[in-house]
Amino acid sequence: xxxxxxxxxxxxxxxxxxxxxxxxxxxxxxxxxxxxPVEYEQAFTYQLVDEEKQHYVAAxxxxxxxxxxxxxxxxRFSTWTxxxxxxxxxxxxxxxxxxxxxxxxxxxxxxxAELQRAEGWDPAVVSxxxxxxxxxxxxxxxxxxxxxxxxxxxxxxxxxxxxxxxxTPATTGPQTxxxxxxxxxxxxxxxxxxxxxxLIALILVVSGQRRTxxxxxxxxxxxxxxxxxxxxxxxxxxxxxxxxxNFDESFAIETEDNEWLGECGMGISESLDEGTPRRVTAFxxxxxxxxxxxxxxxxxxxxxxxxxxxxxxxxxxRGEPVWATPGGTFSLETPGLxxxxxxxxxxxxxxxxxxxxxxxxxxxxTAHQRSETDETGDIVT
Numbered sequence: 001x002x003x004x005x006x007x008x009x010x011x012x013x014x015x016x017x018x019x020x021x022x023x024x025x026x027x028x029x030x031x032x033x034x035x036x037p038v039e040y041e042q043a044f045t046y047q048l049v050d051e052e053k054q055h056y057v058a059a060x061x062x063x064x065x066x067x068x069x070x071x072x073x074x075x076r077f078s079t080w081t082x083x084x085x086x087x088x089x090x091x092x093x094x095x096x097x098x099x100x101x102x103x104x105x106x107x108x109x110x111x112x113a114e115l116q117r118a119e120g121w122d123p124a125v126v127s128x129x130x131x132x133x134x135x136x137x138x139x140x141x142x143x144x145x146x147x148x149x150x151x152x153x154x155x156x157x158x159x160x161x162x163x164x165x166x167x168t169p170a171t172t173g174p175q176t177x178x179x180x181x182x183x184x185x186x187x188x189x190x191x192x193x194x195x196x197x198x199l200i201a202l203i204l205v206v207s208g209q210r211r212t213x214x215x216x217x218x219x220x221x222x223x224x225x226x227x228x229x230x231x232x233x234x235x236x237x238x239x240x241x242x243x244x245x246n247f248d249e250s251f252a253i254e255t256e257d258n259e260w261l262g263e264c265g266m267g268i269s270e271s272l273d274e275g276t277p278r279r280v281t282a283f284x285x286x287x288x289x290x291x292x293x294x295x296x297x298x299x300x301x302x303x304x305x306x307x308x309x310x311x312x313x314x315x316x317x318r319g320e321p322v323w324a325t326p327g328g329t330f331s332l333e334t335p336g337l338x339x340x341x342x343x344x345x346x347x348x349x350x351x352x353x354x355x356x357x358x359x360x361x362x363x364x365x366t367a368h369q370r371s372e373t374d375e376t377g378d379i380v381t
Contacts, residue, residue, distance in 0.1 A: 055295050057088045059263060062248040065107045070114050082121050086129040090149050097148035109155045116156055126156050234367035238266040242359045243277040253367045262290040264339045264365050269299055270315060272357055279357035281305045282315050285341055289334035296332045300324045303355035340366045
């Protein structure tokens with residue numbers, strides 16, 4: 001009889017330990033992911049893959065060239081080290097030079113020079129990092145890009161500021177340490193909760209149910225919205241006219257609390273020739289989703305480009321082709337954002353080829369935050 005009681009007692013203790021362990025894990029997940037989750041502030045864009053990082057840097061350069069707001073560019077690069085900024089700006093300048101886009105390369109160098117003067121980049125660091133990039137291009141059999149990096153370095157050396165005495169404040173260290181500290185705190189708390197999981201689980205479940213019942217009352221303060229779905233985060237019209245040879249507009253997508261979720265915009269993708277003014281036959285309309293580090297691009301083509309198979313195939317490599325028609329609509333979708341685009345006005349030039357280039361093009365961009373039930377149909381790069 002005593003053996004039977006001991007067996008029953010051991011079984012009950014085992015079941016209790018398993019239940020306590022499971023409850024402790026559940027509570028730890030609730031606290032670590034729901035009640036007090038680890039929050040990562042700022043956009044860690046330096047963690048993007050190389051291709052996406054180049055898209056991001058190009059967007060920052062284009063935005064600065066349009067607005068001339070250096071403080072905005074600095075904020076976009078706030079989590080990047082000097083090495084990372086020098087390296088990626090040098091690569092973008094080299095890529096532009098290799099593509100024959102000398103003006104765009106000069107814009108990259110101009111922004112780099114302004115950042116160097118404002119932030120006091122060490123000339124030795126600039127030289128060392130640029131040399132590494134140039135050597136990589138040389139080893140990969142791309143001497144033209146290596147030479148372009150050398151020109152980029154020379155431009156920076158000519159505008160280098162006097163040496164700055166004293167330490168340079170770190171931009172990413174405190175955030176990273178805070179995030180790691182929060183993770184260790186969450187793990188330690190989970191270990192404690194494993195010992196008292198049953199009791200705390202009951203308290204949290206009861207209080208959580210009470211909070212859940214009380215929470216719906218706060219929903220009445222939302223502003224009235226007459227359209228379908230939530231109000232848009234952004235509604236802007238990107239307007240191009242013949243003669244805007246460096247046209248490239250971008251718009252920040254932010255919440256009501258000024259949280260930056262990403263950007264969208266439109267820029268020149270392809271011209272019929274190198275003359276002035278540029279006869280633009282295709283535009284790139286793009287969406288950058290910061291939380292998900294995704295970029296979607298669609299190429300808006302003229303009637304001529306749409307019917308030219310070789311040109312259409314060339315443009316298809318940059319994004320999904322879309323034939324521009326008056327009143328036409330299309331969408332750009334990422335896991336977190338949707339941008340509805342509508343061609344509100346368009347006009348072709350009168351020269352040959354017929355319907356070959358745009359004299360005027362206005363596209364309205366309306367950005368929404370996706371709900372979890374939305375499905376993505378676009379190709380994400």
